[in-house]
Amino acid sequence: MSKDLPPQSDTLAEAIPYWKKIVVVLSLGWIAIWIYRTVLTPIYPEIQASLGGASDAEIGLIASLYFLAYTCAQIPAGIMVDRVGQRKVLIPGFSCFLVGAFLVGNADGLTMIYIGSLFAGLGCGSFFSSAYSLSSEHVPLQYRGIATAIINSGAAFGMAFGLIGSSYLVKNVGVEWHYLLFFIVALLAVIIGLYALILKNKEPVPKQEPQQAKTPTNQRSVLFSPVMISAYIMYFATNYGYYMIVTWLPSYLQLERGFEGFAIGFASALVAIAAIPGALYFSRMSDKYRDKKVKFIISLELAAAVTLVLTVLAPNTTILMVSLMLYGLLGKLAVEPIIISFVADNVSKSGYGTTFSLFNFFGMSSAVITPYLTGFISDMTGSKVMSFYLSAFFIIVGTCVFFAINRKKTPELKTA
Missing domain, CATH: 1.20.1250.20 (MFS general substrate transporter like domains)
Incomplete structure (x- = not known):
């Protein structure tokens, strides 16, 4: 009799709509990104001391290089999402993010931190266009507002976790700041696994006859x-x-x-x-x-x-x-x-x-x-x-x- 029953885990997985899974994994993505963005900022004085007294401008360059790579990745990532789909952009992107966090965690000088920040920013740059095109495509219209709010709340939670966690662990408990990056690496490994397991590949779009071409001039205007x-x-x-x-x-x-x-x-x-x-x-x-x-x-x-x-x-x-x-x-x-x-x-x-x-x-x-x-x-x-x-x-x-x-x-x- 039990042979005719489907596995309970499979039944449960199928019972959860795909768009709800998307909302959860995308909110986790923002949590990881914002933990990384904020985990170092409360402990800049400790980082400066460990690097032999780096200036504020040198420390500020850590975030600036991250955001430089992140910003430069925006438009190319959006083009790639349209061509190959979100899954094939997000997984390599977050893998690059993981490498960057690992490099910063192992850094013994500013140069390696800068390189790691560039890798992390480049990887995170894959997220924005992937996340919001996914939610726009799959979340039902009547739930789009609340779904977007839940996804965006990941940024707020990640920021809170990063700021409070690093302040407490480094300043109160005495944890060495490099170890915070290894926690992020572990979190990213889990998220990459979830993306590989849950996100679907882009469905092939049949070629259409070239109709009226959209005028680039009009779009630019x-x-x-x-x-x-x-x-x-x-x-x-x-x-x-x-x-x-x-x-x-x-x-x-x-x-x-x-x-x-x-x-x-x-x-x-x-x-x-x-x-x-x-x-x-x-x-x-x-x-x-x-x-x-x-x-x-x-x-x-x-x-x-x-x-x-x-x-x-x-x-x-x-x-x-x-x-x-x-x-x-x-x-x-x-x-x-x-x-x-x-x-x-x-x-x-x-x-x-x-x-x-x-x-x-x-x-x-x-x-x-x-x-x-x-x-x-x-x-x-x-x-x-x-x-x-x-x-x-x-x-x-x-x-x-x-x-x-x-x-x-x-x-x-x-x-x-």
């Missing part, structure tokens, strides 16, 4: 229209402030505000923790009031600029912590889904892939500049306070440009 350029500028400014916080806030809290040990990671992680409800709430409000997206974006950006300034002006720890929570609630992770939705409203569905690759390329280019420039300013002035003001200034300029171009525009949803 949309990609570089004033509205799109304003979105690129806005996203650049948004990311500049965010990646300044991600890379240098822990060091600022320790060296300029007197935070110690676990408190450094916990205070920094407040940005990620507060971002989750903020992103869910404002995205829902934006969907409900679709004609007010420009107003939502401008209001949130200005609020983010104020909270960045308030962070360095805070006279005591309580106001400082409130400022960080407000930045998380109102800052990049809250406004990003609305900006993405605004961009989608202004291009045709057939141009989503190219548009979002270019959009993310411009946005992430700020992450290349921010870590090194903040370190350089710190070396020159002895403080990172000026970098907070500079971040707020960029946001205000970006917001003014965005407002000037879009103040009278009600975007139309294009479906062609």
